[in-house]
Amino acid sequence: MRLGPILAALLLGGCAAPPSGGGGIVSTNPCVDSVLVRILPPARIAAISRYSQDPSATSIPLDVARRYRATAGTAEEVIALHPDLVIASTYTPPATQAAYARAGLKTLLLGIPDSIAESQAQVTQIADAVGAPAGGARINADIDHAVARWSRKDGPSQSALLYISGDLATGGSTLLNEMMTRVGFRNAAASYGLTHTGTVSAETIVTRPPAVVIASERVGRGTALRHRLLPNTPQAVFPRVLINCGGSTIPPALERLAAIRASVS
Numbered sequence: 439m440r441l442g443p444i445l446a447a448l449l450l451g452g453c454a455a456p457p458s459g460g461g462g463i464v465s466t467n468p469c470v471d472s473v474l475v476r477i478l479p480p481a482r483i484a485a486i487s488r489y490s491q492d493p494s495a496t497s498i499p500l501d502v503a504r505r506y507r508a509t510a511g512t513a514e515e516v517i518a519l520h521p522d523l524v525i526a527s528t529y530t531p532p533a534t535q536a537a538y539a540r541a542g543l544k545t546l547l548l549g550i551p552d553s554i555a556e557s558q559a560q561v562t563q564i565a566d567a568v569g570a571p572a573g574g575a576r577i578n579a580d581i582d583h584a585v586a587r588w589s590r591k592d593g594p595s596q597s598a599l600l601y602i603s604g605d606l607a608t609g610g611s612t613l614l615n616e617m618m619t620r621v622g623f624r625n626a627a628a629s630y631g632l633t634h635t636g637t638v639s640a641e642t643i644v645t646r647p648p649a650v651v652i653a654s655e656r657v658g659r660g661t662a663l664r665h666r667l668l669p670n671t672p673q674a675v676f677p678r679v680l681i682n683c684g685g686s687t688i689p690p691a692l693e694r695l696a697a698i699r700a701s702v703s
Contacts, residue, residue: 463568464521466511466530467548469683472497473564474525475506476686477573484519485509497683513537523567553616554585557684577686584689588696590622596702598623599648602635602681604660609633613684614691621696640667647671650702652695654678674698 462484465471471486475498488510489495490503509515513534516524524538528549538545546567551557558578565574598618600608608614608625609632615625626648630638640663650672651664665673676698680691 461519461521464509464516464519464524466509466516466524466526468495468497469685470525470548470564471503472683472687473561473574473577473685474568475502476577477565477570478568480505482568484521485516487511494678495682497679497685497687513541517541517543525564525567551613551684552611553613554581554620554684554688557581557613557688561685580686581688584692585620588692589620590699592622594619594622594624596623596650596699597626597629597648598650598652598698598702599626599638599643600676601651601653601660601664603654603678604658605637605663606635607632607638608635613688614681617688617692617695621692621699623695623699643667650674650698652676652698654681672702674701 462482463474463478464485465474465483466487468487468489471490474483474486483506485507486503486509488508490498490506491500491508493500496503509519511526511530511534517537521543524543524545526535526545526547528547530547535545535547546563548560548563551560558581561574561577562571565571565577600614600618602608602614607627609630610625610628611633612635615628618625626646627636627638630642630646632638643664644667647668648671651668652674653661653664654676655661655678661673664671676691676694680687680694
């Protein structure tokens with residue numbers, strides 16, 4: 439991800455009017471972080487998630503993430519910041535949600551989008567909630583452009599098995615599955631019967647091998663095992679930073695998947 443466009447987006451985000459209260463926005467969701475840093479000036483963001491400062495979990499450049507205060511998402515940390523709005527995951531523990539409510543904090547809970555359309559709707563929801571609809575529209579316009587550019591008209595043909603981490607593969611009914619399909623891949627895990635994220639048996643992989651294996655790491659136990667199981671199958675790297683979230687990650691993710699697809703044509 440290039441830093442130039444991100445800094446430009448931050449400057450443009452400064453045109454948004456700040457919410458009342460002056461406490462800024464606290465995000466405990468790394469996927470929300472990746473939207474906020476592109477549509478709001480730093481002064482509007484009271485804190486981001488600590489996951490955005492973790493190389494294995496972030497979806498934004500680390501040098502950008504480290505400019506912000508980060509929290510572990512505990513109720514005590516968040517409440518102490520007196521934010522105008524807390525944006526968190528629907529998986530936030532009920533006790534934490536209750537603590538936010540008792541403290542009188544306004545909260546927005548977001549789930550995990552399973553499609554490009556759902557991801558774009560979520561970007562709009564975040565942008566509207568923080569008073570920066572134009573920023574959300576810019577991100578969604580970039581997504582629309584990437585979808586138009588990288589979608590293949592001939593439909594999916596080559597099969598691919600995409601591992602998001604270790605031996606966890608992405609199945610059907612996921613955002614990654616849609617992106618794979620758009621660039622011309624058939625998701626092998628979906629054809630094996632995997633509906634979301636899970637493991638695939640070695641027997642299944644060997645019996646019905648994919649045309650390419652895509653993984654988030656170059657080395658590791660999982661990579662070594664797959665090389666032994668499928669010595670003649672190409673292996674491609676799909677950076678972890680492109681796996682964790684949708685939103686503004688979708689354009690570079692589609693571009694990388696399209697490049698892998700072209701390499702196995």
